[in-house]
Amino acid sequence: MSDNTGTVPAEPARGTSRRLLRVGGATVAAALVGVGIGVGIIEVRYDDTATPVAATTAGAVAKPAPTPTATPFGAKSNGNHFGSLRDLLLPMPDGYAPGPDDGIYGNDAEVTTDQLSTEFADELVGVPEEQQDKLRRFWEDLHVKATGVRTYRNQTVVLGIRLHQFNQQEVQKMNEYRAVFAGDTGLFRLGPAVPGHPEAHCYLMPAPPSAPIDRMECSAAEGDLLVVLTVEGVAPLPKDKIVNLLTQQLDRLARPGASA
Template sequence: MSDTTVGPVPSDEAAAPPSEPAPPTPVVETEAEGGIEGGTEAEAGPAELPARPGGPRRPGRRLLRAAGVTVAAALVGVVIGVGIVELGYHGSTPKTEAAAAGPAAAPTPTAAPTAPAFGAKSNGNHFGSLRDLLIPVPAGFVLGPDYDNYGNDAELTAEQLTAEIDEGLKDLPADKRAKMREFWTGLHVKGTGVRTFKTSASDLVVSIKLRQFNQDEVQKENEYTAFFGGDSGIFRNGPEIPGHPEAHCYLMPVEPGAPIDYLECSAAEGDLLVIMDVEGVALLPKDKIVSLFTAQLDRLARPGASA
């Protein structure tokens, strides 16, 4: 607000008899007020995911079965696997005398922050779409081949996975089928998310899977995978993932001098079992593999997943 005081202003003297002096000139004061218009805020929305091309299925699962994995673990493993712009800065709208006479404009209320669409709670459980929790296709990659019959960018619900389990168990004796069904129910499976990508030269193919189920069972399966990957002596040791001691990477057994190599990484992050399969021309690029798996685990880290 600005105050302007106008001082004494001389006025013309009216004709008067010489015997009477002219009256004193009055002092006039005027006051003007101006307002500051508020600003608005705009926020950017999340980017959309790319479309899905098709491709071949990844080999190599029979190697784990050959290592002594039970029928129950194999069934469960296969099926689960799958800025602010500020307007009117300091009153950008020119003030006028007419506007100055009115009251100052009320500030525009700020909208409440929007809740995230996906993330991790403090207790380790994740919320939102599993496809959102997966890392986007990294720079230098495009969507890759289909993973089994799940496609290359998909999310399967608990109902879909349960239907596949029932189909896989239908030929078992009734008592064994009932035990497997009970085991599956105890996992409290919520779903599976899968995304694959490959380099433009197709010399490296990566698939990442998020399996969401009971936290205790997630931890057990990760420990089980770590045992076969390291302590069993069947597989070759893979790279470590800095900052994520729960992560384990190992290389599949191949013939000496084989042109193609295979690697798998596994980690437990709350209610998510994270598995990354890599297939590529030997020797596999260690730094790139570590960077990809680190990015995925960091995205899922508590207390919230990051975009």
């Protein structure tokens, strides 16, 4: 991938980027019908918290009070996040450039509920009729709100992060399901731990020891967000650097100091 000049190379072949970005980010519904979660742009409204102008003595000129700047994004004390998921996504780190498109969603986007619902309905066409109602009910119970997508690349790796926002209990269940599935099937290689984030787990895709390209996926639950990171690059992958990026992403979503 590198030309040893220090410049960022051209985007990887379309087939490679598709394989990378289709690897992760599924909910149970995705596992059943082959559709990734992606959902709506959230419109955020804030209460008017402007401080009233203080009373003044006669003849004095009233100075307008400064208007507090509303926090545009963050987490509430109950773990629900607010604001644009594009703001909640990890900003482009030093040494990285925007990566390839994540399917039809581009490389820096939020996907609307209508888009996802249409895609989900299309996938249901191939599911036996007796299972369709069950899957629809499951989908409705997720209370999917939004998905943020951003991709990154440097000389050796292509990396994608998705933030899937839905019901907190289901987020937790899905993250646990992914961990159990990856650990119990014996198909995957155990990935690195993420210090300070015990809820996060990583695993590597099946590959022969001599494979020139390796792939890894990590996921974590942070309140109402299922965070999924996928990476593909020259073997061996720079696992420490990838874990560092995931840590930065999870710290950005953390609740301490969040809005009430």
